[in-house]
Amino acid sequence: MADYKILPSDSKHPIAKSAFYELLEIAGFDITDIQQEKSKWEQITKEVVGKNILFSPYQALAPDELREIFQTQPPVSKRESIYSPSITYEKKSYDAAYLALNEAEYTVSEKYVENKFVKDIEPLLEAYSESEIISKLKSKYSIYSKDKFYPLIGDIFSVLGLNCEISPHGVNSRRWDAVIKAHDDSLPIEIKSPTEELNISVKAIRQAVENKIILQSRKSIKNKRHSSSLAVGFNLPANRAEVTQLIADFKKVFEIDVAVIGIDYLLKIAIKCLRNNHKLGFDELSRKTGIIND
Known part of the structure; x- marks a missing residue:
């Protein structure tokens, strides 16, 4: 992680994405829709680091950096649940x-x-x-x-x-x-x-x-x-x-x-x-x- 921190942002972002989706693929998730982009990120990783690396961005990186990498926004308010079942199922x-x-x-x-x-x-x-x-x-x-x-x-x-x-x-x-x-x-x-x-x-x-x-x-x-x-x-x-x-x-x-x-x-x-x-x-x-x- 020390080596990762000194890399420029344009290299860090694809490396983090490559590692994240590699973890999902290992866990059995279907990442077919993102496979083409993942190949590009892996190529950048090999060019910068010399090999593919595996780590969990969501455990190793700060929230602000994660939002920048994955283009997400922090929640604006708290709520009890983010999952809403259908009305018919409740019956x-x-x-x-x-x-x-x-x-x-x-x-x-x-x-x-x-x-x-x-x-x-x-x-x-x-x-x-x-x-x-x-x-x-x-x-x-x-x-x-x-x-x-x-x-x-x-x-x-x-x-x-x-x-x-x-x-x-x-x-x-x-x-x-x-x-x-x-x-x-x-x-x-x-x-x-x-x-x-x-x-x-x-x-x-x-x-x-x-x-x-x-x-x-x-x-x-x-x-x-x-x-x-x-x-x-x-x-x-x-x-x-x-x-x-x-x-x-x-x-x-x-x-x-x-x-x-x-x-x-x-x-x-x-x-x-x-x-x-x-x-x-x-x-x-x-x-x-x-x-x-x-």
Whole structure:
């Protein structure tokens, strides 16, 4: 990047564009419409640098420079969403969009997990019903910022028998907030704490898709092309039709599956796993798409 910064603007711009579209192509995006321009940018890159270079402009360059390179404008006002579903879709039944993890997806756990979440829930397992436990814990977790909520999500997935790692803050090479690992695959997780947003929004869905693209592009962790990307938050989406349609659109256009999980359901399956000494199968979770719920 030091060499890039000293280049003249007429060279930097095509180099940045070449690198950006190369990342998209590696991630499986169809860039046929821009291929001719990309070839010109690659030629300039080879003439200036001597070879093609690969980096992410949106992580390496300042916003003002990005706007100059890609000819974009900053937003003039904030809005709740930049995605508007059709009116006809909102009238559809949501039943088909909801998925449940069934009995066949659980197996007997071979080891006992102990973490902060287990210490929270263990005293409640014998004395309270499932709904009471969820209510008590959800009330406790409702004030958690991301510093507490992200590790909590990691702890819950660990209780389910999954190998979940929380990404350190500020590490651009690990854009995802957490990742569930298997020996030959992984599931990136976008997490939203209740202090960030009470209900999972379309923003979380877009970021879950971005996580999948970056993971596929950088190949820093083993990740199968068609395994899911997860969005986990405090409450399920308030506008479920909007989120469901966006998930369907990403699936249709980019073949990326996004599964959405609220903490109520995570707590429910955690209670089931702890009470019955069960664990959740990675393969079943990796094939989910849509809103996971009862």
